[in-house]
Amino acid sequence: MTEPRNPRGRHHTGRWTDLERPPLGLRALRRGLILPGGLWSSLDVVEATGSTNTDLAARAADGAAEGAVLVAEEQTAGRGRLDRRWSAPARSGIFFSVLLRPGPGVPVERLGWLPLLTGVAVATGLARAAGVDTALKWPNDLLVTVDGEERKAGGILAERAGDDAVVVGVGLNVSLRADELPVPTAGSLALANAVSLDRDTLLRAVLRSLERWYGPWREAGGDPVATGLQEAYAAGCATLGRQVRAELPGGNELVGEAVAVDGDGRLVVATDDGERHSVGAGDIVHLRGA
Template identity: 85%
Template sequence: MTEPNDPSSRWSDLERPPLNVRALRHGLIRPGGLWTSLDVVTATGSTNSDLAARAAAGVAEGAVLVAEEQTAGRGRLDRRWSAPARSGLFFSVLLRPGADVPVHRLGWLPLLTGVAVATGLARAAGVDTSLKWPNDLLVTVDGEERKAGGILAERAGDDAVVVGIGLNVSLRTPELPVPTAGSLVLADAVSLDRDTLLRAVLRSLERWYGEWRAAGGDPGASGLQEAYAAGCATLGRVVRAELPGDRELVGEAVAIDGDGRLVLRTPDGERHAVGAGDIVHVRGA
């Protein structure tokens, strides 16, 4: 039997109750829907790594893996992501777009996920979430934009993509990994119920993914390109794109092109499209 102060106990932090797996499955898994399975583990290194292994074993599209605590969560460029147990949402989903979507359109999946998360949080948490290209989720804390989450999409075999989402929900100021980070509680969210938030995000993701896939991955026809541009905090700002090899490109972010790349207009009037795979950092200049 676990003791009340044992981190593995469901009573170790009464302000951070465990997810209700049975209720989540009941609310999300249905015949004909995208989500086919949902598992919650107490702790793991990385839900992306674990779900990629399941993908290699042939698990069906729509598998969802949630961790109450991630001990080795990863972001872009192998950056680490960690937070106290049950203080956020740390989960991955398995998608198999298959022949419906050309390979060159798969780069839209992290951007699509960003739109879905922002849409779901607006409804469930009453928080205005903006998107920093290519994969950061921003909230406003005391008038300042702060990163509250991130998205990581990785290929898993020939036909599968694992998309991981990390979102700070109830992290208090002393718990933040860096002072510039944020969370939903610091952004004055109207709800911190992780069950409610997870259902809202997954339902939003199901809707956006379904429309994008039905359009053959076309970001224009599916409305995705317009929606992302509307919620992208990077557009309209002068930014410095740090590139591999100690190179940099400074210009105004003016558009997201059809391949999901950020288009910068440099002072000489030239336009340059940079892809997420080419970027080390995009910072305000």
């Protein structure tokens, strides 16, 4: 008979025997985040769900207020861009969605900045709380450095939910060990030597950072220049200055240098023939560094 083991390279025998992956502290999170005049209006934690984005979109359809936050201890059918699926061990990461209602003051074409804004917010929040330099791969990947290599540690998915709402989901690997990674090219904050793996601390930092970036952006009508968002994104984007292959909808491809992110959040790719192409949707593959 084997004895229970902890996460330092070993296995555990039950959901609650892994003391280094404790559940989130719901009451403390609510106390620290739901404040008078603040963005966050409600916060719920569920033990497990298929997708927090799907669940929160249903709440949006029922009239949930802006600032609703839904967090899952375990997400069994998380969705990324291009309908990719992923899952992770219970309490090994931060899996949450937020409901935003930017209002008529933000033009529809500026909504493409929401996943990029969220990326900047997550990166700045993690820099403070985890001491980790998080780079952004356009449009929605969160990268950390593990053993000198860029690894994907998380992703962002923004989806329209009715006429006036957007649900933004974030999945971030926190304590995943090398033997738990879904693919060898994945990473986690633990593998990137974060100074803190406390998920309560990290979630509070990320949501506070998101509130700081979202409020001014919405008040400025989604203007990424006036709010400093475009500059901040460009500074943290690992895609810019690199040769990339853009795999476009319909099976077409575009190869060139990623030179800018335009005013609507699209990636500008300069091809060898001197043309510049704005890419609003597709999969980006980094071919080599700048």
